[in-house]
Amino acid sequence: MEAEKIISIDTKHYKENISRRNLAEKIFNVILLISVLFGLLMLTVLIIDIAVGGIAWVRPELFENYHSRKPENAGMKSAIAGSIIVILLTGLFSFPVGVGAAIYLEEYAPKNRLTDFINLNINNLAGVPSIVYGMLGLVVFGRMFGLFSKDSWFVNLFNIPIESGATGGWKFFLFDIPWLEIHLPFGRSMVAGALTMSLLILPIVIIASREAIRAVPPSIREGGYALGTTKWHVIGTLVLPIAFPGILTGMILSLSRAIGETAPLIIMGAFTYVPFLPKTVWDQFTVIPIQIYNWITLPQPEYRVHLAAAGILVLLVILFLMNGIAIYLRKKFEIKW
Amino acid sequence: MNLTSNIQSYSINFHDDATIINANQLNIYYSGKLTVENFNLQVPKNKITALIGPSGCGKSSVIRSFNRMNDIIPGFSLEGKIIYKGKNIYSSREDPVRIRRQIGMVFQKPNPFPKSIYENVAFGARVNKYQGNLDELVESSLIQAALWDEVKDKLKESAYALSGGQQQRLCIARAIAVSPDILLMDEPASALDPVATLKIEELMWELKDKYTIVVVTHNMQQASRVSDYTAFMSLDREKIEDRIGVLVEFDETTKLFTNPKLKETEDYITGRFG
Amino acid sequence: MLKNLSKSSFISFYNPQRVRNLRERIIAITLFGCGVFSILVTIGIIISLFSEAIGFFLRPEVNLITFLTGTNWRPLASQVSPENFGVRPLIRGTLMIAVISGSIALPLGLGSAIYLSEYASDRLRSILKPSLELLAGIPTVVYGYFALSFVTPILKVVLEDQLGIRVSFFNAFSAAVVVGIMIIPIVASISEDAMRAVPRSLREGAYALGATKFEVSTKVVVPAALSGIISAFIIGISRAIGETMAVTIAAGATPRMTLNPLDGIQTMTAFIVQVSFGDAPSGSINGQSIFAVGATLFMMTFVMNIISASILKRFREVYE
Missing domain, CATH: 1.20.5 (Single alpha-helices involved in coiled-coils or other helix-helix interfaces)
Structure with missing residues (x-):
């Protein structure tokens, strides 16, 4: 070792400045606290602002009436019905595919480039703006690329009888039961809206279900295989029942995202004024957020301020209920391994 | 020697001038649970003191309380005093930041920052407002840590490019650079291969002229090779279920390993423990 | 069982x-x-x-070059010509929202993330984090309402009444403020995950050298988590670019090459909504124009998401 190069390090060279650094520490702490509290403050202000504007307008008419030219009579009955049906259908459509994809990725997928690509793709889909899903839904479900419009090559080629009904396309009646009919294209129906919403929440459903399945410890699976059962048997009878509450929680949270979505359904052509309750899933519809948007755009303050706020209150209550149920389920079935 | 407990223990005593840290009746708790009980130790100046004992006996808890590193663990609390330079480091007037500058620490696994080699060594100097020449400080610290020759041409490269042993010596250089009085080493070689371990041990031997070293190790050979004094900790046998660490015997290393005063120590160093 | x-x-x-x-x-x-x-x-x-x-x-009425370079967006003008199909006003509007909301959400989100990851106790964190995430769960149409009913009136009082600066009722700034609030939790959550992935041993190493918590946070944790934080920033901005309802409601419907955030503007997303409401028939020039704008929007967010995913992937490889 080159001893002569050792420079003696003297403690005196350290200014330390402890008191100044502690002051910086305190200031920093306050700045950080302010940035956290800013978000929470805005949340509080937002809720108060809406409650003040709308609480008096949450009254029976809001739930019993359709939109009206007189603000005091206006309600959003059809929007509430539309939201509920669209959400139920969305759950119905996205659950099997989302959970299936999650099971595939967690239990079956080999570690290869295709799997990597699927993962990357799911993450990317989660970041696609919701309005883009609306455009996808419009082309694929709403119009079906125009295949069933009056003079398309497809219709001409197969000589398909085209109706000029609500959706203007092809209509099958299955066993003459009205709700077992299929309209092609899906048009502005609730089916089209729900399918679009299903695609929109699919990435979230997959990610949440994967987490729930991953939380099941491998020892459970090994225990199952040790009894000489097949893979699906182990997954179906051991893994999924344990993961189910987690999957359900993720599902509810995903649907709570869908219930507040407005833009994709507007692009799909959902109506703002629907003065009837839907009879079948092929009917035209509106949903709560679209009704709220419609009210916000009207000039009279009764709509713009009060009815809109009242609608928002209903929407927020539904959201909090859904989140509450999800949290309750998670707590109730939480298993510590 | 022992005041409150019926545990048999043995400690040698030093004149106060010869010691640098005095731990006085320490009780260490994590989340209210007693982990180390009634721990007394006088650490002699400019010597290497080893802390040995079975795993879970609180060696790390003790060494981490010597520079208040435990403060950052939620739920930690401590009773008793640790006297350093005549002051209790746990008194409310003492700032843990200053204590840690004066009492440095090297950890089990090398933990260089994801920065260049140079910036790793300069880190402590920068935050503590070093007034001298930073380049010289980095060089002299790396020389003392016996790493200079290996890294002098790549000071700007990432510290992660170094081998595990080199990274650990970099961490030692980083600790030396803030000119501490004491170096606490918590199993500094446990993650290293035998050759790198020997280099670290050699380095400790060279550093003890300037620094007091306290080293925790589970490796008795290492303790007997490098240390001047050895403290043997174990679990309190009266309350073995509670897993409370206590000091059993503290003596010169040669005496402790060749002629232990207590049977418990003898059992442990001859491998008859448990 | x-x-x-x-x-x-x-x-x-x-x-x-x-x-x-x-x-x-x-x-x-x-x-x-x-x-x-x-x-x-x-x-x-x-x-x-x-x-x-x-x-x-x-279509003969439009071409790609004037679409990308043109500064007039008047798809409903009686004269249908390439000069009236320049998308830049919409991109300018979108970017204005992104820049303003980003300059609100990035510092506040990062600050919240540092607080949650480094300062808050576990108990406090378990309360603060879900509350903050509530902000991300509120429907965007609600933020649009909030912009009109709360932010714009405040701007009017503060800027117009006190300082005499003209504020349009529909303006980019109010919309950007609410979009900023909306993306705070996204930035905070991803940044915090990145910071918590920084091994504790690095923090201990810095503390052992006599660093304060501030120094540990800013000089060790934040640099070590930097790629994750940048990725959070990109995701946040990409969210702001794709945001639809709040800007449709609050920012106005006038495509304009302006740099004044107190003017009304139109974003790409707001244009798409506007045309969809007008019920432009499929195959018409307006019906198709929303897809040209939508494709532009998709490309922008897609590129940002890919960049952020690859940065995040590299970050994970370092620490996992």
């Missing part, structure tokens, strides 16, 4: 091997189909956006 299990495996034991294998195969293939379905969705997005967008650009 065990009883159930032995019973059902007893049944499957009596199933002929071949049936069982066939069933396993069908299930595996179905699940594989579900897994691959997400790729189909992406392909569907690309096909539906670009087939219509290409139809738009093939």
